[in-house]
Amino acid sequence: MTSPDPALRHALALERAHHEHCRAALATMADGAREQVVTSEDVSASGADAEVLGYRLRSRAKALRELPEGPLFFGRLDFAAGDGGGEHAGQHYHVGRLRITEDPAAPPLVVDWRAPVSRAFYQATAREPQGVAVRRRFGWAPGSRGDSADLTGLEDEHLGRGESRTSDIVAREIERPRVGPMRDIAATIQPEQDDLVRGDLAASVCVQGAPGTGKTAVGLHRAAYLLYTHPQRIRRGGLLILGPNRTFLSYIAEVLPALGETGVRQSTLSEEIARHPVTATDDEKSAAVKHDARMAEVLRRALYARVAAGAAEPLSVPDGAYRWRVPDDVLARIVAGVRDEEPPYGVGRERVRSRIVRYVQDRAERRSGPRPSAWVRRIERARPIGACLDAVWPRVRPEEVVAGLLSDPGTLAEAADGLLDADEQKAVLWAAGPPRSWKSARWSAADLVLLDEVAGLLEHPGGYGHVVVDEAQDLSPMECRAIARRAAFGSLTVLGDLAQGTTPWAARSWEPVLAHLGVPDAPVVPLTTGFRVPGAVVALANRLLERLDVDVPAARSLRGDGEVRMRRTAPGEVPDAVADAVRDALAREGSVGVVAADADVPGVRAALDAAGIAAAGPDEPGARVTVVPAGVVKGLEYDHVVAVEPAAVAEAEERGLHRLYVVLTRAVSRLDVVHARPLPF
Incomplete structure (x- = not known):
């Protein structure tokens, strides 16, 4: 709320006026970008140059046009005057999600959160102020679409005086209800998260993140940072975000556009390797x-095994009225030599062809001098050579x-x-x-992984400049190899939590996962401090963590709030108890997630329908009440979670206790556990 303090009211008025100025400048930037696209179409240049210029300008115009509405800045840095302020002495900068300026040569009205000067906003402390005299944070009304009147408060931290305080604005932003898709955390990035976000492009990193520590947000912001810092290198190879399923991807889909980045592929591994529809199921x-x-x-x-050096027979290659002969032992040596070099299979076939042609060319030139390139191409296409290749190194x-x-x-x-x-x-x-x-x-889903492995043996696939892999603890060795092929010439950000591994092949440690991903030396950085999951929920989850077969540190929470309620009921009364728990949750603000074992979901939805409670499925992230199978809840968050019959969740699969750990840690405010059977923790 706005303070009656006259000085604060005056400061707010000035900041609101600056925000209006920024809105006008952003509109001018968008109009200018559209005009540049139109102008570039009439520019005389080579076809390639015009295409590249047009693509860049259209991308810029599209990004500005599609930037989600919202506040244009969330912080401000005032640097000390004199030597204490370093290279920015006496300057002040507003920090936001996008650089805003009235003219490219003019000082920016807002600096991008990824710019080097912005790092002090996240890293400066009273002990090490990094030249900052005052760090200001702005409080905006929840759900603000960028109206300047929504700027409701501000906090100043006088680092130059040695002042240190806990930010109420940051706490409110972290704890405010979670309705709809995941939001960006540019305003609330913590120092340890910032270190990971700004890591070097060439360095791969693995983040072992406990629930609520923001590991997914860190990965997405790292992607945005790399696109900002290395635009040419990243866009040349592309950037790929790999999530565990489409529900998860729809949940995170708005984060990067909110940060001004729209040209990022967000996909699942199954979509990346889908050569055929999945029509079979493996046991x-x-x-x-x-x-x-x-x-x-x-x-x-x-x-x-299809390569058969011993199948080589003497080869006769026509050259006009003459025929060049290649003995079978020469052919066998050529095939064996290429085989020993272990090239991709398709490359090996062409290498055998080129060496046969070279053998023939050497003999032809000894007889009558150098041969023109047209002659070489004609010999390469000779039918006997093609037939020989099909025998010793067949297409496949x-x-x-x-x-x-x-x-x-x-x-x-x-x-x-x-x-x-x-x-x-x-x-x-x-x-x-x-x-x-x-x-x-x-083909089954596992067969597609095998097909991708063989495709990689035939020919190296095109890779990405950087790949962010979320929920990596659930990847199989063969899936890791598929990802490694797509990052062979780039780097990886690997995100996950060993305690949340639920597949039969889920990792117990990160070393084998990183080895199969092709980055065995990548450091494993633990994030153990939770910002979203409250202390009461973390304490319950840590009781279950002790029973899991992984060696990860227990999570802790900076939040002392939260509520956990156990609702013990008779076996036949679980549906009614679930409906009661949802009604209680609806009396409060925020989203409600009802999570049950996959087989129990239809019954839960029927019970809610009978109770007159409208509930959506997990693919509708904006719904107030969502019924979610335990099998797809990973990575999602709800303000209130109603966990239905934990014993059924634990018994539904081999690693059911790990699945239950996931379920219990989806709540960011309140957890209701409804059960008739004994609890597994």
Whole structure:
């Protein structure tokens, strides 16, 4: 609320006026960007230059046009005068999500939160003020769309005087109700988070983050920071955000646009590797073997078993009326030599072709001098050479390799010798037997991972400049390899929590995950201080953490608030107790998430419908009440969580206790545990 203090009212009036000034300048920037796009279309330049210029200007105009409405700044830095203020002595800067200026050559009205000068906003302390005399934070009305009247308060921290205080504005922003999609945290980034956000592009990092520590937000803000700091290098290769599922991606979708970044691909790994629709389902044993790292070598053997140096026969290459002969032993040496070099399979085939042609060219030039390039191209296309290649290094598709391996016990036994035992080989074989052709095969989700592995052996895929991987603890070794291929020439930000690993192959430590991702030396940085999950909820979750088979530090919370309520009821009365808990939650502000074992969700929704409570599914992030299967709640947050029958959640899968840990830590205000059976903690 606005203070009656005249000095504060005057300061607020000045800041509101500055905000109006910034709004007008931003509108001018957007209009100018549109005009530049129109003007560039008439600029005389080479086709390539005009295309690049047009793309950049259109991207800039689109980003300004699509910038979500909201306050244009959240902080201000006043640097000390004289030597104490360093290179910014006597200057003041407003800090916001986007740089705003009236003219490119003029001092900015707002500096971007990612700019070097803005780092002091997050890192300066009374002990190390970094030249800052006063750090000011602004309080905006919840849900503000950027109206200057919504600037309701401000706090000044006089670091130059050695003053240090806990920010009420930051606390309110962190704790305010969570309704709708995830928001950015540019205004509330903590020093340890800022260190990770501003890490070097060339360095990969793994963040082991306890619930509520902001690891997902850190990853997204790191992506925005890299795009700002290295625009050319990142945009040349692209930036990829990998989430565990579409529900999660829809939840985080608005964070980067709010930070002014719209050209980022947000996807799931299954979408990245989807060569075919998933039309088959593996049992648990089959899926576990297919996701095992040993399958990489099985597939490599199966692919290169098609290379047959011994199948080479003497080759006769026509050259007009003359024929050049290549003996079988020469061909065998060429094939064996290329095979030993271990190139991608497709590269190896072309390398064999070029060496055969070179052999013929050497003999032709000894006979009658240098040969023109047209002659070389004609020899390369000679049918006998193509037929020879098909015999010794045949063309192949990933589908042919995988289908042949999983439908033929003999082929699998040869490729898996010494790697998979008889039971494991039996588990991965297709029960229906070989399809008529790979085109009629039915592929499971695990089969698509195998197809991607073979595709990577055939030809290196194009990579990204940086990849952010969230919920990485759930990745299998083979999935990690698929990601590593897409980051072979870039860096990785790996986010996760070992305690929240729920897949059968979930990691118990980060070392093997990082090794399979191709970054074994990446540092593991723990985040243990929670900002979103209140202390009462963290205390309950830590009781369950003691029973999990992972070695991670217990979480702690900076919030002493929060409420946990246990609702014990008779077995037949659980639906009514759930409805009562939801009604109680609706009497308060914020979102309500009702989380149950996947099989129990239809019954929970029916009970809420019968009680007259409208509830949405997890794909509608703006709903007041959402019923969420435990299997997809990871990464989501709700102000109030109603956890239904924890024992059923724990028993639903092999790592059910880990799933329950996820469920309990989704609440950022209040947790109701409704149960008829004994609790697993």
